[in-house]
Amino acid sequence: MKKWIVLTLALALALSLFAGCGKGADADETDYASMSIEELKPLLxxxxxxxxTVATSPDFAPYEFYSIDENENPTLVGFDIALAQxxxxxxxxxxxxxxxxxxxxxxxLSAKKVDLVLSGYSPDPTREDKMDFSDIYYVGGQSFVTVQDKADSFSTLADANKAEYQIGAQLGSIQADLAKENTPDAxxxxLSKxxxxxxxxxxxxxxxxxxxxxxxxxxxxxxxxLCVKFDVPYEQEGSVVGVSKGNGALLAAVNLAIAAAKEDGSMDEFVAEANTLAEGNTYEGLLDNQG
Structure with missing residues (x-):
């Protein structure tokens, strides 16, 4: 009888230890999403x-780019920049x-050297191990682009999927994945920019x-x-803020900010203003030491 009790207790202990595996002693199960911004601020x-601290790649108008004024002075603008502020x-x-x-x-962001990335990111599942995704703040789309002189050569994506063609996409981007998926024979x-x-x-x-x-x-x-020839199917359409992995309070606060920007009309204003600035004198890319 005693032996049975000892075995039972040992089994119970083993099961309790097993159930705790994977959670970690410092696992944070706080329900940040249910908190108000006033409750979240002290926890940030x-x-x-x-x-x-926000990282961005300023070669992606109207998301982020430099607007050049009449004195040739560059200012970092775009609706991502406005949203970051x-x-x-x-x-x-x-x-x-x-x-x-x-x-x-x-x-x-993966190295936790910045808090957020705002650079036209889509919620690609392959990035989930490196960042947490905010709610979508802007819904866009993907396109295949060529020049007017070659426009007649491309009626469908299948037309571009030939070894004779060189097809471009930004390094490390969703567009690079779309190129590999839709035009693997090309x-x-x-390119970085x-x-x-x-x-x-x-x-x-x-x-x-x-x-x-x-x-x-x-x-x-x-x-x-340039000719924006046709839309490219993509299931994850929409842009998100990339948040440092595991920072639940910051993620919840960012989502509240996005909701507020959409509700009060600010997001629409940011997009409209960025599109207007993108039609003016612009520079896209990193500035040198002389600006």
Whole structure:
């Protein structure tokens, strides 16, 4: 009888230990999503106290780019930049934006060197191990782009899927995945900046490219030689803020800020203003030391 009791207790202990596996001693099960912004603010943890550090790749108008004024002075603008400022203000934090190449934004966030990335990110499931996704703040689409002189060659994606064509996409982007998925037989060229893709299209070195629709349309307004040929199917349409992995309080606060920006009409204003600025004198890419 005693032996049976001992075995029972041992089994119960083993089961309790097994049930605890995977949760970790410091697992955070706090329901941040149910909290108000006033409740969340004291819980916010950022890379630098009192600051919201945001990485972005400024070659993606109208999301993020430089607007050049009459004195040739560049200002970082775009609806991602405006949203970043709105989020920082909503959270009661000072905004610090760090421009970098697109593929660097993901690595910096994954290494927890920045709090957020705002760079036209889509909620691609392959990125879930490196970032947490906010709610969608903007719904766009994907397009296949070429130049007017080659437009008749591409009626469908199948037309672009030939070894004779060079098809461009931004390095590390959703568009690069779409290129590999839809035109695997083509020579896929991944470049670090969208501006480089546009330049290669205009020079004839690329035959076509995968670019987000609103971005492609912004470029087409400035370069009439470009042709936004047709939509590219993509299930994960929409843009999200990438949040440092495991930072539940910050994720919940960002979602509240996004909801507020959409509800009070600010998001629509950000998009409209960014589209207007994108039609003016712009620069897309990283600035040198002289600006």
């Amino acid at each position: 943890k950022t890379v630098t106290d009192g600051k919201l 709105y989020i920082a203000d909503y959270l009661g934090l000072e905004l610090e934006i760090i421009p970098m190449d697109f593929d660097g934004t993901l690595s910096e 020579d896929i060229v991944e 969208v501006t480089d893709i546009i330049a290669e299209l205009l020079s004839g070195k690329l035959d076509g490219a995968f670019i987000e629709t609103v971005v492609a349309e912004a470029y087409a307004k400035n370069y009439p030689e």
